[in-house]
Amino acid sequence: GQNIDQPTEMTATEGAIVQINCTYQTSGFNGLFWYQQHAGEAPTFLSYNVLDGLEEKGRFSSFLSRSKGYSYLLLKELQMKDSASYLCAVRDVLPRDDKIIFGKGTRLHILP
Amino acid sequence: DSGVTQTPKHLITATGQRVTLRCSPRSGDLSVYWYQQSLDQGLQFLIQYYNGEERAKGNILERFSAQQFPDLHSELNLSSLELGDSALYFCASSVADRETQYFGPGTRLLVL
Numbered sequence: 691g692q693n694i695d696q697p698t699e700m701t702a703t704e705g706a707i708v709q710i711n712c713t714y715q716t717s718g719f720n721g722l723f724w725y726q727q728h729a730g731e732a733p734t735f736l737s738y739n740v741l742d743g744l745e746e747k748g749r750f751s752s753f754l755s756r757s758k759g760y761s762y763l764l765l766k767e768l769q770m771k772d773s774a775s776y777l778c779a780v781r782d783v784l785p786r787d788d789k790i791i792f793g794k795g796t797r798l799h800i801l802p
Numbered sequence: 803d804s805g806v807t808q809t810p811k812h813l814i815t816a817t818g819q820r821v822t823l824r825c826s827p828r829s830g831d832l833s834v835y836w837y838q839q840s841l842d843q844g845l846q847f848l849i850q851y852y853n854g855e856e857r858a859k860g861n862i863l864e865r866f867s868a869q870q871f872p873d874l875h876s877e878l879n880l881s882s883l884e885l886g887d888s889a890l891y892f893c894a895s896s897v898a899d900r901e902t903q904y905f906g907p908g909t910r911l912l913v914l
Contacts, residue, residue, distance in 0.1 A: 731907070732892055732905035732908055790903075792844060794844035
């Protein structure tokens with residue numbers, strides 16, 4: 691089956707670091723995405739991992755371990771504007787079946 | 803601004819009715835994706851088109867249909883509407899088949 695798990699909510703302090711975890715179970719993994727979504731707005735692309743390892747992009751980094759079915763998004767130097775939902779999404783590819791599955795998102799609250 | 807446009811922004815209609823949502827992808831993008839997002843279900847992948855052809859199918863109801871036209875814009879048709887169809891409908895586009903997706907602002911549908 692297909693399943694993506696991420697924590698429902700997290701709280702962190704401005705200036706700190708937070709790690710949002712995502713575990714997944716798919717039949718034919720072909721890439722993992724992280725998106726940021728502010729309330730009432732469209733998701734915006736943050737990162738894409740298809741190979742194991744860490745991808746760094748400014749204050750945000752994303753890690754993937756395919757053998758463990760695990761990814762995390764690391765946010766450094768948190769700012770109030772980082773308060774949003776963070777969506778983990780996996781591309782599951784099978785013969786005649788190619789889908790993108792989103793987790794339910796992690797709502798991140800930043801405290802001053 | 804992602805470059806993906808969706809119309810209308812808001813739509814209010816009654817149960818049993820039919821509506822059409824429209825999406826124009828970013829210039830040069832061949833793939834269009836449709837998603838439904840409701841409060842309790844998170845982001846649900848509905849369907850993907852690539853260069854006019856259906857490419858992948860997710861949790862799309864039989865009452866819903868979509869198509870992508872030669873100019874690459876896409877329409878999502880929702881018929882026999884039910885109260886539970888009230889949601890935010892997003893369109894996203896990507897350059898190729900398995901690339902990063904850029905989301906439009908969404909159409910908020912309210913079925914009364």
